[in-house]
């Protein structure tokens with residue numbers, strides 16, 4: 001099943017409640033929350049207060065992507081703000097297994113994120129402990145960047161590893177997702193797709209989201 005997670009980073013911050021309602025009505029499965037600290041990535045976005053603000057406007061599960069140094073310090077705060085998933089970058093975690101356990105201890109589903117250059121080998125010893133792997137198809141920090149297609153073989157590699165071990169782990173893809181780029185990613189085994197500018201950047205969010213979803217579904221028929 002293909003799931004679309006619109007990225008809040010590309011929404012109109014002056015009317016976030018309406019924006020969130022609109023993508024939920026358009027068929028989103030999750031809402032992707034991009035948290036950036038200006039250290040791990042060269043940009044600053046928002047924190048858990050924004051989650052508190054949008055919660056009354058949506059029933060969508062919140063998929064929190066922490067692009068921050070020292071995530072352990074903030075996990076409790078995002079868990080209490082209602083995260084369904086919290087994903088942390090393998091590149092930002094000195095004790096990745098401990099961080100995963102910390103996320104799980106709050107009843108939140110843990111996930112790990114890999115930058116485009118980071119090999120799958122870095123997470124092979126924690127796969128049994130997580131619910132989701134997020135593969136970046138851009139360098140994190142900004143919306144609207146070009147999809148890096150050399151990540152596609154990594155999706156297939158991860159999908160194979162998950163199947164070999166009989167695990168139930170979602171593969172999520174983030175960066176430059178459109179109705180075209182979703183196709184090779186879905187074929188390679190990804191199931192959740194983050195899309196920012198390809199949805200919030202369009203006047204008609206319903207048509208934009210549905211065309212990406214349909215392209216992904218057609219690719220795995």
Ligand SMILES: O=C(CO)[C@@H](O)[C@H](O)COP(=O)(O)O
Pocket residue numbers: 007009010032034065138139140141142143144145174175176177194195196197198
């Ligand atoms: O995490 C990030 C960027 O760091 C992403 O979630 C982007 O916000 C996706 O935006 P588009 O590439 O879809 O415009």
